[in-house]
Amino acid sequence: MIRHLTIPLALALCSVSVEAQPVFRSSVDLVHFGVTVEDGDGQLVSGLTREDFVIEEEGREQDVMYFSQGLDTDLETMPFHLGVLFDTSGSMDRDVDFAKTAAIKFLRGLDLAQDMTLVDFDTQVRVSRYDRPDFPRLVERLRMQEAGGMTALYDALGVYLDGAFDQDGRKVLLLYTDGSDTRSRLRRDELLDLLRASDVTVYAVGFQTQTRGAARIQEQIRLQEIVALTGGRSYFPDSVAELDEIYRQIREELSARYSVGYVSTDPTADGAWRRVTVRLADDLRPALGDARIRAREGYFAPYKDSEPGTR
Numbered sequence: 001m002i003r004h005l006t007i008p009l010a011l012a013l014c015s016v017s018v019e020a021q022p023v024f025r026s027s028v029d030l031v032h033f034g035v036t037v038e039d040g041d042g043q044l045v046s047g048l049t050r051e052d053f054v055i056e057e058e059g060r061e062q063d064v065m066y067f068s069q070g071l072d073t074d075l076e077t078m079p080f081h082l083g084v085l086f087d088t089s090g091s092m093d094r095d096v097d098f099a100k101t102a103a104i105k106f107l108r109g110l111d112l113a114q115d116m117t118l119v120d121f122d123t124q125v126r127v128s129r130y131d132r133p134d135f136p137r138l139v140e141r142l143r144m145q146e147a148g149g150m151t152a153l154y155d156a157l158g159v160y161l162d163g164a165f166d167q168d169g170r171k172v173l174l175l176y177t178d179g180s181d182t183r184s185r186l187r188r189d190e191l192l193d194l195l196r197a198s199d200v201t202v203y204a205v206g207f208q209t210q211t212r213g214a215a216r217i218q219e220q221i222r223l224q225e226i227v228a229l230t231g232g233r234s235y236f237p238d239s240v241a242e243l244d245e246i247y248r249q250i251r252e253e254l255s256a257r258y259s260v261g262y263v264s265t266d267p268t269a270d271g272a273w274r275r276v277t278v279r280l281a282d283d284l285r286p287a288l289g290d291a292r293i294r295a296r297e298g299y300f301a302p303y304k305d306s307e308p309g310t311r
Contacts, residue, residue: 029302030066030261031057032078033295034170034201034231035278036253040290044256052284055262056277057298066261071112071170071254078259079169082113083160083200086142087177087207089122089151095207096147099176101240102205104139106174106247111135117163118142121156122149123183127163153177154184154191157226161194170259175204175226178211179219195229196273197300201257202227203250204234231294264301271303 035053037045050067068074084103092099107116111132118128118138130138157175164171195202204223208216223234233253235246260278275298280291 029263031264031276031299032066032170032199032259032261033276033278034199035258035260036231036256036294037258037280037288038292038294039288044252045288045291046256048258048280048284050260052281053258053260054279054281055260056279057262057264057266057274060265062262062265064260064262066259068259069256071172071257074259075112075114079114080112081115081117081164081167081169081171082110083117083119083164083171083173084138084142085156085160085173085175085177086118086120086145087122087151087153087156088120088145088147088149089180089182090148091151091178091180091182092207093147094210095178096145098209098240099205099207100142100145102207102237102243103142103174103176105243106250107135107139109247109251114169117160119156119160120145121152122147123152124149125152125156125159127159129163150183151177151180152183153179153181154186154188157191158186158194161198161200164198164200171198171200172254173200173202175202175223176207177204177223178207179204179223180211180215181222192225192229195226196296196298198230199296199299200230202230202232204232205246206234206236208236209238229296231296233294266301269302269304272301274298274301 037048039045046069050064053064055062055064068078071080086099086103088096114132116130116135116138118130118141120126128141160173204227206220206223208219211219220236227234237243237246266274278293278295280288280293
């Protein structure tokens with residue numbers, strides 16, 4: 001079944017809320033983090049166990065209640081949702097065919113997703129959600145894209161993140177764009193708050209073959225800032241020939257990525273930001289002393305209004 005919706009810009013912005021609860025919704029409120037571990041040489045570290053990780057929320061150690069590695073494990077308990085953000089604005093005119101090839105090439109090799117959300121954007125933001133049997137129709141929709149209009153990158157990200165709050169499980173977003181934004185009403189600081197509140201991991205493929213000088217550097221910094229908040233990575237290919245290696249790296253990372261979850265020891269529902277640190281257990285430090293962990297830096301606590309007559 002395909003769920004398709006064209007969202008005018010003003011309506012799309014009305015749907016964005018930074019108060020949404022960024023947790024795994026089940027019988028308990030499990031706070032979920034995707035974690036990537038690299039050794040001192042930048043190689044992915046796999047095969048770790050639940051006991052190898054220590055999670056601290058605001059300095060207080062938490063009990064890890066959920067643990068898995070890779071996207072093909074526990075798909076019933078922790079389903080995998082894939083998002084694709086595709087820039088069809090005029091600034092992508094010369095690169096849009098390159099971007100189509102990139103997106104389709106990757107999607108054909110990743111078939112574990114329970115569903116896939118496509119957000120294509122220019123001046124407007126359009127959203128379609130596809131169930132797994134309908135993935136070929138998503139490919140056809142991508143093939144039909146033509147470049148034109150202004151670029152509402154922040155708005156498109158805001159619309160996708162708002163919808164992702166209602167999805168349980170692991171969520172990965174692939175962002176295909178040059179990094180420009182010329183139309184969004186959503187401000188940069190508002191977008192960063194949404195990213196901090198979300199448990200989506202973002203991988204950006206930046207197409208900048210036609211961008212030069214200061215604009216190229218600025219757009220790269222913008223995309224790197226977006227992915228850094230989610231524990232993802234950014235790539236800037238100059239040719240189709242580079243895509244195979246980029247996709248190999250992303251697939252390997254998703255296969256080696258750990259999913260960890262815990263129920264916070266702080267029951268306060270005040271909507272406040274909670275800083276979370278994920279680190280390796282002390283007994284691993286001699287072997288992996290220079291290891292680097294990529295994960296989001298925290299989450300916003302759930303928020304509940306006080307009952308009438310209470311404080």
